Amino acid sequence: MAKFTRLTSYAVPLPEENVDTDQIIPARFLKVTDKHGLGDSLFCDWRYLKDGSNNPDFVLNEPASQGAQILLAGNNFGSGSSREHAPWALVGWGFRAIISTGFADIFQSNSLKNGLLPVQVSESVYKALMEAVQLDRSTEITIDLQTQTVTALDGLETTFPIDAFSKHCLLEGIDQLGYLLSFDDQISHHEQQRT
């Protein structure tokens, strides 16, 4: 897994609430058998017009969004289906972090396993960031995982929660399966006891 330490980037504003994983990546793109190449289908039904051309009104298609690594999204982002294709598509497009006031449970867990950092902030911080970013798309936001802080604008600084284990894995680029495999003896013991 890619390490995550500190990121400074401008952001793509997506103020919609309850953006579900069917919007992030519609089901018809789930017939793939690998994880790659899903970035082109990210937000597909919002992003492209009927004839397949870019929808100029969708934020991801704006020139100011190109190269952004942070998505600033409305509350309860990633609800619905458990498809890990959602973080694969977000990472495939180039995002490394999502800032929101809340994330759906499975989406958050899937993201953390793909080097995509969910950053949960308060309503007031979210509003301040959204306003600033919408006003000036080049507004830079810095996310520091070690100190668990978000800084932006003049003097906006806030902390965000993350469990110690996920933080450790992201900082070091540790993959969780390797960690799980190290419990082989205890797992065997548990299996013996229960049969």
Place this chain on the structure above:
Amino acid sequence: MTIIMKPRTLFQKVWDEHVVVEEPDRPAVLYIDLHLIHEVTSPQAFTGLRERGIGVRRPDKTIATMDHSTPTLPKALWVIDDQAKAQLGQLERNCKDFGIELYALGDSRNGIVHVIGPERGFTQPGKTIVCGDSHTSTHGAFGALAFGIGTSEVEHVLATQCLLQRKAKTLEVRVEGQLMPGVTAKDIILALCSKIGTGGGTGYVIEFTGSAIRALDMEGRMTVCNMSIEAGARAGMIGPDETTFAYLRGRDRVPQAADWDAAVERWTQLCTDEGAVFDKTVVIDANKLEPMITYGTNPGMGMQISDPMPTTARFEDASQRAAFEKAMGYMDLQPGQRLLGKKIDVVFIGSCTNSRISDLRMAAGVFSGRKVAQGVRTLVVPGSHDIKKQAEAEGLDQIFQEAGAEWREPGCSMCIAMNGDNLEPGQYAVSTSNRNFEGRQGKGGRTFLASPLTAAASAVKGEVTDPRSLLLS
């Protein structure tokens, strides 16, 4: 000396039984008793195993089915696109290489993953059950701890039979009273989604309690637990009781003979102890429930079927107002109006929420002696081959076909629209499935979620219809 045990919830008991390692500041290592896999969310997990050169730890605790992208037309008419074909082929190869039992397309025991688990008796009280699919919560109806996982976690479970898990908080949803005729399990869960919203249960495992839950049969309980995820909760659970045991007795994979009695004895102990504390409680009055329907683009945007839709003014919060307006725009509906009488194009009766025999019986009861309205396409898709056979033995297929509905082969079908069963842009559907997200049932399609009774009544009238108007006539 007597040891006084602190009263525990059902969730706590199942959790305690399955913790392999629990250290401070680390997620627990939780043992998984049953791992269900399907074609869509497993290929990358097997690729991961091969890259690491490791095998599947417990193929005997792993069951595979094909359901999401499978065709629902009779075998002679099977159309599968190349990508879906490759994905199904890959599942078949993976199961063969790693020794996993597969209920493949064409197998007489094939069906939707959350339908066949209970049907074959794999699903049992007290088990931990996972699947790369959010509606795994369905299995909680049996008093199992069952939840959806991502593909990375599918790989974890294949490799270690364990998951790294943080303990959830507990939410009791107490439903007391008696449902009125025409009101079903689906209406209970849609009412909960409307009440607490799609994020209301985030971070919690729900336990459904109360007399109205106890009165439900297993199929109704599965409907309720199925949509726990739509209220944001990863899992929903119901304490096992006589209804649970009666359903399971004699099924393929449950303990037999003397083992059965021992199992029932064990399962009886699982219920939440008197005095155990939940982190939060929500109460629903079953006596006051009416048939529910959604009007918007997430399952929390629901209402009693006779109510008008909200007006924009009702949303004080700007972002909620914006979400409501966007949903109304997508659905092309007017705030403040009623949905009753709204013309519809399609009715879908199926999905892991409402495709079991009692759901089909409910729908058939409405269709019996009636016809689907002109111009309405109605699809009835049983959840498994077992259910299909049972329905045909009871003559339900005849009732559906005589009414003018299509009687299909089992599968997820128009719930997720991956297999060619889909809405056309702009069409309105009343659907017994679980998600009304934009495009969920086909790009540009518009979904009203409701019970099988409401769906069937709406098919007959060609418009959104309160089923009680037909039940009473």
